[in-house]
Amino acid sequence: MKLSEIITILEADLLNGHDKLDMEIVAGFGSDLMSDVLNRATDGVLLLTGLTNVQVIRSAVISATTAVVFVRGKQPCDDIIEQARKHGLPIMVTPFTMFTASGKLYEGGLRGIENRSAAKH
Amino acid sequence: MAELEKTYTVKPRDFIRAGEVSIQIQSLLKSMGVTPDIVRRASVCAYESEMNIVMYGGEGTFTLRVDQDMIMIRACDDGPGIDDIELAFQEGYSTATPEYREIGFGAGMGLPNIKKNSDEIQVESHKGEGTCLVIYIKIN
Numbered sequence: 001m002k003l004s005e006i007i008t009i010l011e012a013d014l015l016n017g018h019d020k021l022d023m024e025i026v027a028g029f030g031s032d033l034m035s036d037v038l039n040r041a042t043d044g045v046l047l048l049t050g051l052t053n054v055q056v057i058r059s060a061v062i063s064a065t066t067a068v069v070f071v072r073g074k075q076p077c078d079d080i081i082e083q084a085r086k087h088g089l090p091i092m093v094t095p096f097t098m099f100t101a102s103g104k105l106y107e108g109g110l111r112g113i114e115n116r117s118a119a120k121h
Numbered sequence: 122m123a124e125l126e127k128t129y130t131v132k133p134r135d136f137i138r139a140g141e142v143s144i145q146i147q148s149l150l151k152s153m154g155v156t157p158d159i160v161r162r163a164s165v166c167a168y169e170s171e172m173n174i175v176m177y178g179g180e181g182t183f184t185l186r187v188d189q190d191m192i193m194i195r196a197c198d199d200g201p202g203i204d205d206i207e208l209a210f211q212e213g214y215s216t217a218t219p220e221y222r223e224i225g226f227g228a229g230m231g232l233p234n235i236k237k238n239s240d241e242i243q244v245e246s247h248k249g250e251g252t253c254l255v256i257y258i259k260i261n
Contacts, residue, residue: 034172035230038165039237043157053224055172058140062147062168064161087144 001025001110003067003090006046009108010069010094010101015081017067017090025066027113028105030098034059040113041065048101052076057083057091067091071098124188125153131174131181133200136224139175143168146185146194153187159260162238163192166256169231170196176221177201179251192258199251206244210236 004021007014017023026044031037032051037059041047048069049056057080060068067090070076075093084091094101106112127149129142147164155163167183174181178198186193203209210232217227236242239256246252 032225033228033230034225035169035228035234037225038168039230039234042161049225051225054137055140055224055226058144058168059225061144062140062161062164064157 001105001108005108006067006069006105006110007092009104010092010096012069012092012094014090014092015076016084017088017092020067020088020090023066023090025110027115028102028110029065029113030071030102037065038063042113045113046105046110048098050074050098052080054080054083056080057087057089060089061087065089069094069101071096071101124186125149126184126186129183129185131171131178131183131196131198133175133179133181133198135175140168140171142183143171146183149185150187150192155187155192155260159192159258163194163258165238166235166258167194167196169235170194170254170256172226173231173254174198174200176217176226187260190260192260194256194258195253196256197251197253202248202250202252203244203246204248206246 003023025046028046029041030048041063043064046067047065052074070093073095146167150160178200181198184195212233213229215229221227240259241257243255
């Protein structure tokens with residue numbers, strides 16, 4: 001699924017990554033626990049999280065996560081957006097909660113990291 | 122692959138910069154042509170150790186050494202030391218404050234994650250003197 005489709009499904013406000021709308025997302029992962037992100041999220045994965053601190057950006061960069069969604073309308077501060085820009089990481093804010101956002105993406109065809117290979121199409 | 126040794130400093134309780142050293146290490150390994158999977162494993166190990174120093178340690182020193190077939194990361198601090206090393210490696214065991222949990226850490230997964238992503242790990246810790254973690258990741 002392309003990043004642009006994710007933005008549409010989640011009615012999201014894209015804060016960084018306007019040059020990466022065609023980027024391919026192969027799986028989704030939701031967590032507020034950074035050790036889980038470090039361990040499970042990776043290249044091609046979209047991370048949904050309720051946290052908006054700078055460690056989310058650094059955990060995403062370290063784990064090579066492809067893009068980040070901040071759920072339930074939580075707006076990250078300018079420093080976070082600047083960090084995302086610095087690392088070329090697409091970030092967006094969705095008004096939906098983690099559960100609803102995940103459900104909408106699943107309904108749209110995106111799958112979890114368990115079936116990453118199956119999600120590659 | 123070129124041999125390299127580099128040292129970095131990590132400040133305790135500096136949450137604004139926490140993780141920057143690991144990102145520098147990640148960029149350096151990438152620029153050296155290390156494969157993405159190895160870069161990822163080494164970066165995760167570095168980042169979890171860096172967060173451990175920031176959250177629990179004292180003044181920290183990070184050393185990265187890369188040679189032909191091995192990446193070594195030595196993360197040392199002069200903090201309070203680890204009471205029970207075996208317990209600290211148990212998934213879910215944590216002495217984190219609510220403040221650390223609020224930023225997404227302190228779930229007792231740091232050391233287990235380092236163990237999982239490395240080929241060998243050595244820990245030396247003395248109460249009141251500090252902790253040294255040495256992590257090895259094979260390149261080939």
